[in-house]
Amino acid sequence: MSKKRMAMGEEGPDCSRIIAGFWRLRHWGISRNQLTDFVHECIDMGVTTFDHADIYGDYTCEQLFGDAVAGNNGLRGKMQLVTKCGIRLQNSETRPGISHQHYNTDYDYIIASAERSLKLLGTDRIDVLLIHRPDALMNADETARAFQQLKKDGKVLHFGVSNFTPSQVSLLQSRLPFQLVTNQIECSVLRIDPLHDGTLDQSQQMRMNPMAWSPLGGGSLFTGDGEKEKRLRNELAAIGDETGGYGIDQVALAWLLCHPSGIFPVVGSGKLARIQDAVASLGIALSREQWYRIWSASTGTPVP
Amino acid sequence: MSKKRMAMGEEGPDCSRIIAGFWRLRHWGISRNQLTDFVHECIDMGVTTFDHADIYGDYTCEQLFGDAVAGNNGLRGKMQLVTKCGIRLQNSETRPGISHQHYNTDYDYIIASAERSLKLLGTDRIDVLLIHRPDALMNADETARAFQQLKKDGKVLHFGVSNFTPSQVSLLQSRLPFQLVTNQIECSVLRIDPLHDGTLDQSQQMRMNPMAWSPLGGGSLFTGDGEKEKRLRNELAAIGDETGGYGIDQVALAWLLCHPSGIFPVVGSGKLARIQDAVASLGIALSREQWYRIWSASTGTPVP
Amino acid sequence: MSKKRMAMGEEGPDCSRIIAGFWRLRHWGISRNQLTDFVHECIDMGVTTFDHADIYGDYTCEQLFGDAVAGNNGLRGKMQLVTKCGIRLQNSETRPGISHQHYNTDYDYIIASAERSLKLLGTDRIDVLLIHRPDALMNADETARAFQQLKKDGKVLHFGVSNFTPSQVSLLQSRLPFQLVTNQIECSVLRIDPLHDGTLDQSQQMRMNPMAWSPLGGGSLFTGDGEKEKRLRNELAAIGDETGGYGIDQVALAWLLCHPSGIFPVVGSGKLARIQDAVASLGIALSREQWYRIWSASTGTPVP
Numbered sequence: 001m002s003k004k005r006m007a008m009g010e011e012g013p014d015c016s017r018i019i020a021g022f023w024r025l026r027h028w029g030i031s032r033n034q035l036t037d038f039v040h041e042c043i044d045m046g047v048t049t050f051d052h053a054d055i056y057g058d059y060t061c062e063q064l065f066g067d068a069v070a071g072n073n074g075l076r077g078k079m080q081l082v083t084k085c086g087i088r089l090q091n092s093e094t095r096p097g098i099s100h101q102h103y104n105t106d107y108d109y110i111i112a113s114a115e116r117s118l119k120l121l122g123t124d125r126i127d128v129l130l131i132h133r134p135d136a137l138m139n140a141d142e143t144a145r146a147f148q149q150l151k152k153d154g155k156v157l158h159f160g161v162s163n164f165t166p167s168q169v170s171l172l173q174s175r176l177p178f179q180l181v182t183n184q185i186e187c188s189v190l191r192i193d194p195l196h197d198g199t200l201d202q203s204q205q206m207r208m209n210p211m212a213w214s215p216l217g218g219g220s221l222f223t224g225d226g227e228k229e230k231r232l233r234n235e236l237a238a239i240g241d242e243t244g245g246y247g248i249d250q251v252a253l254a255w256l257l258c259h260p261s262g263i264f265p266v267v268g269s270g271k272l273a274r275i276q277d278a279v280a281s282l283g284i285a286l287s288r289e290q291w292y293r294i295w296s297a298s299t300g301t302p303v304p
Numbered sequence: 305m306s307k308k309r310m311a312m313g314e315e316g317p318d319c320s321r322i323i324a325g326f327w328r329l330r331h332w333g334i335s336r337n338q339l340t341d342f343v344h345e346c347i348d349m350g351v352t353t354f355d356h357a358d359i360y361g362d363y364t365c366e367q368l369f370g371d372a373v374a375g376n377n378g379l380r381g382k383m384q385l386v387t388k389c390g391i392r393l394q395n396s397e398t399r400p401g402i403s404h405q406h407y408n409t410d411y412d413y414i415i416a417s418a419e420r421s422l423k424l425l426g427t428d429r430i431d432v433l434l435i436h437r438p439d440a441l442m443n444a445d446e447t448a449r450a451f452q453q454l455k456k457d458g459k460v461l462h463f464g465v466s467n468f469t470p471s472q473v474s475l476l477q478s479r480l481p482f483q484l485v486t487n488q489i490e491c492s493v494l495r496i497d498p499l500h501d502g503t504l505d506q507s508q509q510m511r512m513n514p515m516a517w518s519p520l521g522g523g524s525l526f527t528g529d530g531e532k533e534k535r536l537r538n539e540l541a542a543i544g545d546e547t548g549g550y551g552i553d554q555v556a557l558a559w560l561l562c563h564p565s566g567i568f569p570v571v572g573s574g575k576l577a578r579i580q581d582a583v584a585s586l587g588i589a590l591s592r593e594q595w596y597r598i599w600s601a602s603t604g605t606p607v608p
Numbered sequence: 609m610s611k612k613r614m615a616m617g618e619e620g621p622d623c624s625r626i627i628a629g630f631w632r633l634r635h636w637g638i639s640r641n642q643l644t645d646f647v648h649e650c651i652d653m654g655v656t657t658f659d660h661a662d663i664y665g666d667y668t669c670e671q672l673f674g675d676a677v678a679g680n681n682g683l684r685g686k687m688q689l690v691t692k693c694g695i696r697l698q699n700s701e702t703r704p705g706i707s708h709q710h711y712n713t714d715y716d717y718i719i720a721s722a723e724r725s726l727k728l729l730g731t732d733r734i735d736v737l738l739i740h741r742p743d744a745l746m747n748a749d750e751t752a753r754a755f756q757q758l759k760k761d762g763k764v765l766h767f768g769v770s771n772f773t774p775s776q777v778s779l780l781q782s783r784l785p786f787q788l789v790t791n792q793i794e795c796s797v798l799r800i801d802p803l804h805d806g807t808l809d810q811s812q813q814m815r816m817n818p819m820a821w822s823p824l825g826g827g828s829l830f831t832g833d834g835e836k837e838k839r840l841r842n843e844l845a846a847i848g849d850e851t852g853g854y855g856i857d858q859v860a861l862a863w864l865l866c867h868p869s870g871i872f873p874v875v876g877s878g879k880l881a882r883i884q885d886a887v888a889s890l891g892i893a894l895s896r897e898q899w900y901r902i903w904s905a906s907t908g909t910p911v912p
Binding site: 088090098099100101102103104133134136137138139140142163167168170172176248 | 814
Binding site for chain 2: 696698706707708709710711712741742744745746747748773774776778780781782807
């Protein structure tokens with residue numbers, strides 16, 4: 001059993017444990033009104049935290065979301081907005097001119113990107129702004145200065161990173177007078193590396209809360225032919241039965257929710273039923289033995 | 305030349321440098337009286353620190369030891385007892401009910417395991433209690449709370465870990481008001497990874513003292529057909545001759561004893577001659593050149 | 609565009625960004641007078657920092673350099689001398705007696721080695737002394753004590769390391785009351801590991817400045833048949849054209865000079881034209897997109 005809401009980081013915003021992600025929003029094929037309804041229904045079921053990035057949908061998804069919530073005056077106070085910056089897409093149709101994909105974490109770039117996100121999302125504040133990818137050219141003093149300016153101006157309330165290694169987190173944190181609240185990483189029963197490579201150890205030590213992208217491991221958990229996928233499907237299905245009739249997707253989420261670092265899974269579906277299923281996974285109480293059965297199904301061997 | 309006794313950790317107990325391990329005690333095939341004699345003779349030769357774990361011998365070895373030393377009133381004050389908790393064995397005959405091996409580092413579990421060890425070992429205090437394996441579900445606050453309670457109650461005097469990575473050590477240490485005194489790791493001339501993967505760097509930095517399990521690398525050092533084993537046997541034998549007629553097992557132990565992190569090898573033999581040989585290895589003074597000849601025999605190449 | 613001079617470390621000496629290295633001095637085939645001229649001309653073009661090691665040229669290069677600058681009284685004040693200690697060469701012709709290569713970072717050894725370097729270089733102070741290779745037997749307390757003594761005596765002004773991992777740097781730094789100013793590592797467009805394995809993250813965090821040895825990756829950048837070398841040559845040449853007609857060696861240096869950790873490349877050529885080319889690379893301003901094109905040419909794939 002996991003709590004439905006939790007602070008992200010020691011100083012961070014109160015967020016819903018299940019976060020709705022808009023990575024593929026452009027491809028959901030829904031109208032503006034349907035998206036408005038989707039957002040309302042998410043909030044009604046307790047999913048109030050929404051994950052964006054400037055680049056999603058070739059730089060279009062923030063605006064689609066902003067348009068859908070525009071004019072709903074009370075809505076902004078009911079939700080927490082996460083977005084990201086730092087990737088410069090190559091071959092973008094909406095923002096052409098970049099022929100080779102790269103990153104930018106310079107002061108001016110971060111400030112400008114955050115201000116653009118504010119405008120497109122139709123809000124006066126971003127709850128959490130993340131650096132999307134580790135930039136080998138990150139000058140941590142400069143990145144930290146941009147964060148501090150955005151915070152001072154009230155444009156961004158909290159900050160985090162995504163896909164950072166522990167040494168990259170340490171570097172950036174060392175320049176900040178406040179705590180990074182999250183490291184959004186790829187983590188699932190199919191990708192357990194963050195549990196033993198130091199990433200989640202650091203998150204727990206710093207009392208950051210990881211966000212997990214691709215928390216179901218992409219489609220391969222359901223359709224993959226590999227031995228690992230088969231082992232996981234069998235074990236997740238068995239434990240779904242043992243715990244009261246849950247689906248393998250729900251047990252896979254519960255496996256993340258159990259972790260003591262306090263992971264927030266980002267569920268990227270436009271189907272309300274999928275969001276509802278994710279919320280229901282908060283009700284699953286896995287025993288340690290069940291949790292390690294899933295771990296062993298992932299690694300292919302019992303723990304020593 | 306290595307000292308025969310040394311504090312384990314800055315704040316830890318004064319221990320014998322050679323530690324007798326009871327991993328295989330159940331299979332030594334000796335009577336209670338013979339075990340009593342073995343313990344006395346170890347102490348007589350200066351080996352006063354004894355390494356246990358709740359699970360050794362399918363949860364039987366602590367009691368075998370406890371029975372052997374029961375009633376010897378002065379004996380407890382002459383020895384230091386190390387034991388471990390956290391592994392839940394699958395298919396145990398003595399504690400059935402676990403079908404899939406896993407770990408537990410929760411508050412209640414640690415307290416209960418330590419109290420059971422106290423009872424089985426027939427003592428009122430454990431000198432050093434270790435978490436046996438890194439538990440991916442370790443809630444460091446909770447584990448640290450258990451340690452503090454056990455220390456406050458005088459049931460356990462010092463704490464450590466076993467098989468932990470540096471980030472796992474850092475996490476747990478960050479929650480404790482006292483120093484972890486050891487990380488018991490697999491380390492030998494056949495497994496030198498801890499010397500370059502950061503494990504022993506951290507131990508030295510934190511002034512913890514590593515304990516080395518399988519400090520002779522298991523039987524393969526003596527019988528293995530691999531090139532690495534052959535190179536090591538040749539080099540260890542040559543250096544044994546150069547230093548005054550020591551055996552390859554003794555030179556392999558001296559190689560560990562020389563390391564500046566201050567390693568305590570755990571020798572798991574029930575044969576007094578083997579323990580005596582290990583103690584004699586404290587008398588070997590390896591030159592830096594000899595030490596690196598062994599390193600190179602292990603890696604297969606001279607250092608750059 | 610990179611500055612021509614910069615402090616090495618927060619507390620370190622003001623150095624030329626391009627450092628002349630004397631690794632192969634013995635094989636340059638130049639006379640003492642020619643070397644004197646070479647040093648003067650380096651200084652005239654702003655290359656005032658010179659990188660040595662006790663072992664270069666089988667322990668002969670420090671003296672060759674010292675002889676060449678002897679008697680030029682004003683010269684010492686115009687240059688910064690870096691040298692290294694800790695490697696004990698096997699099969700040396702000038703210092704025989706070592707049959708197996710190894711390291712030594714003991715107090716007495718470091719003191720003696722630094723004093724010998726002072727004598728051979730013909731100076732009363734070393735600006736920066738480095739431990740040449742990580743010594744698995746490094747007792748950090750002892751190494752730090754040697755550093756403190758040498759500093760107190762004015763014989764060495766600043767200290768660093770070379771080829772150290774982050775955990776090795778942390779260990780040694782933890783024992784010092786002053787900052788290590790550099791970690792001299794192998795780093796180039798052909799070896800970018802330090803940019804993502806934590807090495808340069810640590811340097812930036814600690815405000816150490818890396819020195820890069822083999823900053824052009826050895827000859828293979830120019831002549832290698834591998835796909836990686838070919839990709840890099842093509843991309844470096846293209847960017848050389850875009851930025852105003854620079855050579856691939858110059859763009860490769862500019863790629864290092866751009867990094868926010870503040871890398872000092874060590875150029876090991878005895879040809880003044882090569883040094884001049886390196887200095888000219890300080891004038892190249894790479895865009896982020898150009899920098900990442902080189903990164904991708906090295907890894908073989910665009911960044912995600």
